[in-house]
Amino acid sequence: MAERTVAVASRVGLHARPAMLFTQAVAATGVPVTIATAGGAPVDASSILFVMSLGIPHGAEVTLAADGPDADRALDELVGLLATDLDAPEADAGATS
Amino acid sequence: MTAATVGAPAGGVLHGVGVGRRSVVGPVAQVRPAPSVPADAPLLVDGRPAGPEQVHAAVETAFADVAAGLRVQADAATGTVRDVLAATAQMAADNALRTQVLARVDAGEPPVAALDAVVQMFAQMFEQAGGYLAERVTDLRSVRDRVVARTLGLPDPGVPALTRPSVVVARDLAPADTAALDLDNVLAIVTELGGPTGHTAIIAGQLGLPCVVRVAGATDLEDGVDVAVDAADGTVVVAPGDEVRAAVARRAEADRLLARETGPGATADGHAVALLANIGTAADAERVGAGPVEGVGLFRTEVIFLERTTAPTQDEQAEAYAQALRAMGDRKVVVRTLDAGADKPLAFASQPDEENPALGVRGYRLVRSNPALVETQLAALGAAQAATGSTPWVMAPMIATPAEARDFAGRARAAGVATVGVMVEIPAAALRAREILAEVDFVSIGTNDLAQYTMATDRLRGELADLLDVWQPAVLDLVAATARAGQDLGKPVGVCGESAGDALMALVLTGLGVTSLSMSPGALPAVRFALRHHTRERCEQMARAALAASSAPQARADALALAEAQVRETLGW
Numbered sequence: 001m002a003e004r005t006v007a008v009a010s011r012v013g014l015h016a017r018p019a020m021l022f023t024q025a026v027a028a029t030g031v032p033v034t035i036a037t038a039g040g041a042p043v044d045a046s047s048i049l050f051v052m053s054l055g056i057p058h059g060a061e062v063t064l065a066a067d068g069p070d071a072d073r074a075l076d077e078l079v080g081l082l083a084t085d086l087d088a089p090e091a092d093a094g095a096t097s
Numbered sequence: 098m099t100a101a102t103v104g105a106p107a108g109g110v111l112h113g114v115g116v117g118r119r120s121v122v123g124p125v126a127q128v129r130p131a132p133s134v135p136a137d138a139p140l141l142v143d144g145r146p147a148g149p150e151q152v153h154a155a156v157e158t159a160f161a162d163v164a165a166g167l168r169v170q171a172d173a174a175t176g177t178v179r180d181v182l183a184a185t186a187q188m189a190a191d192n193a194l195r196t197q198v199l200a201r202v203d204a205g206e207p208p209v210a211a212l213d214a215v216v217q218m219f220a221q222m223f224e225q226a227g228g229y230l231a232e233r234v235t236d237l238r239s240v241r242d243r244v245v246a247r248t249l250g251l252p253d254p255g256v257p258a259l260t261r262p263s264v265v266v267a268r269d270l271a272p273a274d275t276a277a278l279d280l281d282n283v284l285a286i287v288t289e290l291g292g293p294t295g296h297t298a299i300i301a302g303q304l305g306l307p308c309v310v311r312v313a314g315a316t317d318l319e320d321g322v323d324v325a326v327d328a329a330d331g332t333v334v335v336a337p338g339d340e341v342r343a344a345v346a347r348r349a350e351a352d353r354l355l356a357r358e359t360g361p362g363a364t365a366d367g368h369a370v371a372l373l374a375n376i377g378t379a380a381d382a383e384r385v386g387a388g389p390v391e392g393v394g395l396f397r398t399e400v401i402f403l404e405r406t407t408a409p410t411q412d413e414q415a416e417a418y419a420q421a422l423r424a425m426g427d428r429k430v431v432v433r434t435l436d437a438g439a440d441k442p443l444a445f446a447s448q449p450d451e452e453n454p455a456l457g458v459r460g461y462r463l464v465r466s467n468p469a470l471v472e473t474q475l476a477a478l479g480a481a482q483a484a485t486g487s488t489p490w491v492m493a494p495m496i497a498t499p500a501e502a503r504d505f506a507g508r509a510r511a512a513g514v515a516t517v518g519v520m521v522e523i524p525a526a527a528l529r530a531r532e533i534l535a536e537v538d539f540v541s542i543g544t545n546d547l548a549q550y551t552m553a554t555d556r557l558r559g560e561l562a563d564l565l566d567v568w569q570p571a572v573l574d575l576v577a578a579t580a581r582a583g584q585d586l587g588k589p590v591g592v593c594g595e596s597a598g599d600a601l602m603a604l605v606l607t608g609l610g611v612t613s614l615s616m617s618p619g620a621l622p623a624v625r626f627a628l629r630h631h632t633r634e635r636c637e638q639m640a641r642a643a644l645a646a647s648s649a650p651q652a653r654a655d656a657l658a659l660a661e662a663q664v665r666e667t668l669g670w
Contacts, residue, residue: 020187021406023192043193044196046193047191047192047193047194048187048188048191049188049191049193049194049219049237050193052223052226052230053219053222053223053226053230055226055230057450058450086406
């Protein structure tokens with residue numbers, strides 16, 4: 001089980017559009033990834049319903065976890081995304097590339 | 098607005114909260130509710146309960162079909178409807194929702210029970226999170242209903258195919274339902290739930306349909322029975338008699354007559370009051386520009402910014418502004434710079450950690466943290482002005498001090514905009530209107546926010562609607578002070594809040610010395626008509642009466658007592 005903990009950089013937190021960009025990126029990795037807040041239960045990180053309902057504000061730390069040979073690659077990529085301000089001008093291009 | 102009361106006897110009157118002022122008579126068309134099937138309803142194939150694999154496939158296909166159908170509807174829609182449909186489609190496509198339902202199905206749970214359990218779990222999580230997410234629960238349940246219907250091979254829930262002009266009645270219209278309405282055959286909308294600021298009311302308002310929400314007993318109305326829907330009174334009369342039908346016909350005839358008058362706004366004795374439209378997009382400008390309107394008094398530019406990850410570029414904005422300016426030709430266009438924050442969050446500008454967002458960094462205050470947003474917008478407006486040869490006015494929202502007004506005026510003039518103003522929405526700005534007007538060319542009063550801040554009442558709290566009333570004498574005092582400052586300095590003072598579209602209030606505002614009224618385009622004919630039938634002197638009397646009143650209802654009643662009988666009759670006051 002690979003794990004990474006990262007603070008959410010998006011200024012609106014992991015809501016609405018940033019949540020959409022993140023969950024799409026999770027799905028695109030093809031790796032089952034979970035996301036958990038500090039002390040919370042891990043949930044499917046590719047689900048916008050789950051991710052939004054966690055209500056993660058700006059600066060909150062989340063833990064991503066995945067298993068398997070591609071886990072490290074996928075998690076590194078996703079951590080990079082969460083550490084980016086998804087509301088910043090270049091975030092759109094960064095998230096989809 | 099009156100609170101909903103209970104009671105649904107045939108031949109009786111149902112009460113709710115009206116949106117708009119029109120009335121209409123037509124047959125009820127009930128929106129098909131969620132399929133009412135027991136949670137353990139089996140999926141039948143050739144009359145026999147389907148095997149686990151067939152159930153799995155049916156549920157999976159249903160999710161895919163519903164998501165695809167919603168996406169098609171979203172693509173065909175525009176504006177808010179499109180955004181809401183797209184969000185609903187995303188829920189239908191959600192990985193966790195689908196896999197959890199399928200896992201339960203694979204474990205032998207009946208499909209409806211599995212759907213209910215998983216949807217209920219998410220609905221609870223959303224409701225606990227509150228705010229924006231709580232409002233998404235309706236969308237989530239509409240996904241549930243659609244997937245249940247598809248899985249069991251039942252007709253899709255929602256609006257029936259309308260074969261004649263009808264009054265659409267529903268418990269609550271999901272955005273997806275609203276989008277599916279055959280508008281040519283919708284006379285009015287009546288819902289049992291919802292509020293006057295909910296999406297159903299907003300959409301009905303945009304479409305100019307009479308609408309009454311929070312009508313207890315509405316879903317018990319028989320399909321096909323005639324009802325008279327009166328948005329002005331907030332009533333639904335079941336099987337109306339000849340008298341009610343005649344009254345509705347008279348009102349409709351009056352509406353047609355009102356719409357026929359197209360001249361510029363003026364009192365009976367020729368005192369000009371510019372009647373302007375509020376718009377949100379360049380497309381709105383094109384629609385409005387084709388009609389008899391003297392200009393745009395409020396172009397809410399934030400619509401261009403909403404639902405985006407990044408701010409639109411200067412060129413993108415310049416194109417949108419130029420399009421609006423071209424649509425209005427040489428008529429006046431007042432562009433308001435970005436009014437984001439509080440209840441209008443922007444991904445790239447909002448401060449999510451504010452405890453009191455209405456009192457936080459919103460409107461022009463964004464210039465403190467993100468001056469580039471305002472600078473880019475002003476530069477785009479300057480470019481649009483150069484490209485079209487028009488001379489738009491520009492104003493900033495949420496100005497509290499003369500120093501802020503001066504700061505904005507400096508930036509706007511540097512960008513080449515000649516006529517610069519600010520919004521008066523904060524009591525401090527109204528109290529210091531003279532000093533603020535010394536810095537700018539005009540002001541425009543946003544009565545909704547001014548009432549919110551004067552009465553310390555959140556605009557979104559329905560239960561405090563009585564406090565949030567522009568007829569509150571304290572609010573009128575601030576409007577009067579602002580108008581007086583404008584008269585003394587010879588500078589225009591407009592009103593672009595919802596109160597400008599209330600024809601009775603429009604007379605009072607005119608009497609207070611307001612020089613222009615900007616409103617939703619549908620409100621223009623009634624305001625023009627009311628103004629035409631009252632002298633400036635009478636408007637001033639009404640204003641004095643309202644200011645002297647001890648309460649909001651009294652202020653309205655005292656102003657109304659001075660209104661011309663013919664106008665009262667025609668507008669149904």
